[in-house]
Amino acid sequence: MEKSLVPMLLLLVAVSYxxxxxxxxxxxxxxxxxxxxxxxKLPQTLSRGWGDQLIWTQTYEEALYKARTxxxxxxxxxxxxxxxxxxxxxxxxxxxxxxxxxxAKFILLNLVHETIDKHxxxxxxxxxxxxxxxxxLTVRADITGRYSNRLYAYEPTxxxxxxxxxxxxxxxxxxxx
Amino acid sequence: MEKSLVPMLLLLVAVSYxxxxxxxxxxxxxxxxxxxxxxxKLPQTLSRGWGDQLIWTQTYEEALYKARTxxxxxxxxxxxxxxxxxxxxxxxxxxxxxxxxxxAKFILLNLVHETIDKHxxxxxxxxxxxxxxxxxLTVRADITGRYSNRLYAYEPTxxxxxxxxxxxxxxxxxxxx
Numbered sequence: 001m002e003k004s005l006v007p008m009l010l011l012l013v014a015v016s017y018x019x020x021x022x023x024x025x026x027x028x029x030x031x032x033x034x035x036x037x038x039x040x041k042l043p044q045t046l047s048r049g050w051g052d053q054l055i056w057t058q059t060y061e062e063a064l065y066k067a068r069t070x071x072x073x074x075x076x077x078x079x080x081x082x083x084x085x086x087x088x089x090x091x092x093x094x095x096x097x098x099x100x101x102x103x104a105k106f107i108l109l110n111l112v113h114e115t116i117d118k119h120x121x122x123x124x125x126x127x128x129x130x131x132x133x134x135x136x137l138t139v140r141a142d143i144t145g146r147y148s149n150r151l152y153a154y155e156p157t158x159x160x161x162x163x164x165x166x167x168x169x170x171x172x173x174x175x176x177x
Numbered sequence: 178m179e180k181s182l183v184p185m186l187l188l189l190v191a192v193s194y195x196x197x198x199x200x201x202x203x204x205x206x207x208x209x210x211x212x213x214x215x216x217x218k219l220p221q222t223l224s225r226g227w228g229d230q231l232i233w234t235q236t237y238e239e240a241l242y243k244a245r246t247x248x249x250x251x252x253x254x255x256x257x258x259x260x261x262x263x264x265x266x267x268x269x270x271x272x273x274x275x276x277x278x279x280x281a282k283f284i285l286l287n288l289v290h291e292t293i294d295k296h297x298x299x300x301x302x303x304x305x306x307x308x309x310x311x312x313x314l315t316v317r318a319d320i321t322g323r324y325s326n327r328l329y330a331y332e333p334t335x336x337x338x339x340x341x342x343x344x345x346x347x348x349x350x351x352x353x354x
């Protein structure tokens with residue numbers, strides 16, 4: 001009896017440790033990020049599920065270069081895999097046919113890590129956060145969502161506003177004309 | 178006889194046009210880049226074929242953050258899809274089991290567009306070009322290949338040198354200790 005108890009105890013310890021680890025991971029956003037990013041779904045895609053049939057740029061430098069040379073506006077989506085708000089927005093974004101069609105006219109970039117460019121966080125760094133950049137490389141701080149404390153955030157229910165903001169971004173700044 | 182000649186001529190014209198188009202694409206690097214990037218294989222992957230089972234970072238900022246926090250060195254591969262030297266190196270890199278195993282110990286980044294950081298082009302911008310960055314965020318300009326005019330270039334035949342350079346990059350700078 002005593003002999004068989006040892007493996008049982010070891011098992012219990014192992015399970016407890018595993019659960020404790022899970023709890024820590026879930027309660028601490030930073031830890032979650034590290035854990036998740038260590039084991040992403042392979043191979044990772046540039047689209048990250050925001051539109052697999054769209055063409056995505058990899059870096060902000062690449063997006064700026066392409067915006068300048070192709071005279072298209074940039075749409076930048078800051079998000080996180082472990083953020084439920086980002087995931088919910090991603091779902092409606094990817095399933096919205098008109099948005100997907102209009103998105104093809106943009107230089108697209110989705111980022112899970114902030115850039116060093118402060119212009120991309122006019123009112124702070126949070127996710128989800130969507131910003132547009134004019135082909136003149138001016139950040140369109142004037143194109144905002146409906147939350148005064150997080151001007152560039154969108155909830156899934158704001159998808160129509162996002163769509164009309166994408167249309168607005170297609171009207172370039174007058175300095176460009 | 179004359180009737181059957183017409184389709185033949187049309188075919189010849191079509192073939193010639195197609196070849197001319199190919200030649201133009203191949204001779205003009207910039208055109209090639211634009212053409213290829215407009216129609217990439219979808220969905221695009223972060224690995225771009227350099228190791229689908231490895232974890233790749235998306236941006237240099239992300240790589241720097243992860244190097245600092247995980248105390249791992251960064252390996253940055255600058256390459257282009259339309260560069261045959263890059264493609265040849267990628268093939269041996271992806272098929273080299275020891276390299277793939279060792280690569281997993283690095284924060285990995287492959288880029289088809291240059292960053293604004295001049296430290297990543299100590300002797301100019303060219304591809305393929307491989308640089309290592311210490312966890313102290315110092316670019317290891319001391320880790321070079323065998324070409325004096327392009328210090329960070331590697332040919333497929335240099336794969337063993339690249340492997341030993343990866344091992345060298347794993348010996349961090351003393352400032353880190």
